[in-house]
Structures are given as C-alpha cells and as structure tokens.
Amino acid sequence: MNVEERIKTEGNIPLEKRTIIHLILVSNIINEKIALVLKPFDISIQQFNVLRILRGQKGKPANLSTLNERMVTKMSNTTRLVDKLIRKEYVERHICPSNRRKIEITITAKGQEQLNIMDTLVSETEKRLLHRFSVVELEQLNTLLNNFDLK
Template sequence: MNVEERIKTSEEIPLERRTIIHIMLVANGINEKLAIALKPFDISIQQFNVLRILRGQNGKPANLSTLNKRMVSKMSNTTRLVDKLILKGYVERHTCPSNRRKVEINITSKGLDRLLKMDDVVSKTETEMLDQFSEHELKQLNLLLNQFKS
C-alpha cells in the first residue's frame, strides 16, 4: 500500500511520519475487518476482548481494574462495556462478599458458548488478513513491533 496514494497527497511524506501513518492505516483496516466479522453477533471488538479476558480468568472473577489493565485497547468506559454484556446475558456482576466496595465480574455459560462461536469467525478473519505472510515473515514482523516504543 502506498501511503501517499492512500491519503491522496502528491507530496512525499517524511519516512518517520509515513511509517506512523502506515501503521495507523493498517490498524484501522484490521479493526474494520474484525468489527465486520463480529457484527452478526451484535458485539464490539472491545466487548469481545472483555469476554476473552474473563474466559482467561478460568472461573476466577475479575474486577474493572483487571479488565482495564488487560484490554488491548485501553479505554475508560469499561463499566459501560460490562453493562452491555450483562444485558446480553454474557457476564454477571456481583459485589465481593469480603470487600463491599469491590465488584467482581464473571463470564456466564451463555457468554462462553457465544464466545466459542465468535472465536471461529475471528480466527478465520485473522487467517485471511495474514495469509499472504509466511510464518517467518510474521515472526520478523512481531520482532520489529516489539521494538516499538509506545
């Protein structure tokens, strides 16, 4: 993808800026494809991420702080995400018996079942997005991305 063509400029963009814009364009494209894959489930990428985090807790409850720390996309509206998942019956929220100020969140069996179906669709989408890369190229790309300062 030629960044200058993509953003419709005739001027050559300095390498550092072009690199950042390129990464942003790729990230937006990935998000768009994942959002399309999840649309039939009426769930956002962030809600999907919350469900995966809760599944990874292996039955142990999580709190909002845990979810915020582990989210791929850091956001301040985790409470709203959890509220929407509660309305769908995918998660439950309880007050911690030993600390009434602490809220515990668990994924429900309905949430686990639905997440399994989403996993298949997301996995296929990820494979389609990356099928032009060899395993070696993906490892190299990950090594380069590990060097990125955020």
C-alpha cells in the same frame, strides 16, 4: 495498493511519517474488519475483548480493575461496557464478599458459547489478513514492533 495511493498523497512523505501513517492505517482497517465480523453479534471489539479476558480466567471472576488493565483502552468505559454484556446475559456481576468495593465479573455459559462462535470467525479474518506472511515475516514484524519507544 500502497499507502500513498490509499491516502491519495502525491509527492513523497518522509519515511518516518510514512511508517506511522501506514501502521495506523493498517491497524484501522484490521479493526474495521473485526468490527464487521462481530456486528451480527451486536458486540463491539471492546466487549469482545472483555469476554475473552473473562474466558481466560477459567471460572475465576475478574473485577473491573483487572479487566481494565488487560484491555488496550481506558477504564471509564468498563462499567458501561460490562453493563451491555449483562443486558445480553453474556456476563454476571456480583459484589465481592470479602471486599465490597470490588465487583466480580464472570462469563455465563451463554457468553462462553457465543464467544466461541465469534472467536472462530475472528480467527478466520485474522488468517485472511495475514495469509501472505511467512512465519519468519510474522516474527520479524513482531520484533520490529518492539522497536517502538512507547514510553
């Protein structure tokens, strides 16, 4: 099924518009699929990303600004996002002793454990999405994506 069929547009969209619609469409569907996998864990994609960043810290705590700049989306949510993870006991929050403005966030053992399970499932989903790509094609796609003038 191609883009035109999916958005039911008869007539031909100019190549540039088509490309952008196509890209956003694919991105949305990928997001939906991953969200679906995470749903049983009662975790949003953003929460999942925070957990992954924290795991990448290998014990070293991360403060909110750090989390924020590594995430794809914006700051204002980060406090509330972390709140939700705390309620689930997946992360802990401590005031940084050397600079009390900062908050140190660390992932808990329970968080680590759940994250590993989620991660496996998400990876499987990603593999399913990409199974028709060869390595060369994946590299091509990455190269082409770098072509966007994002600023």
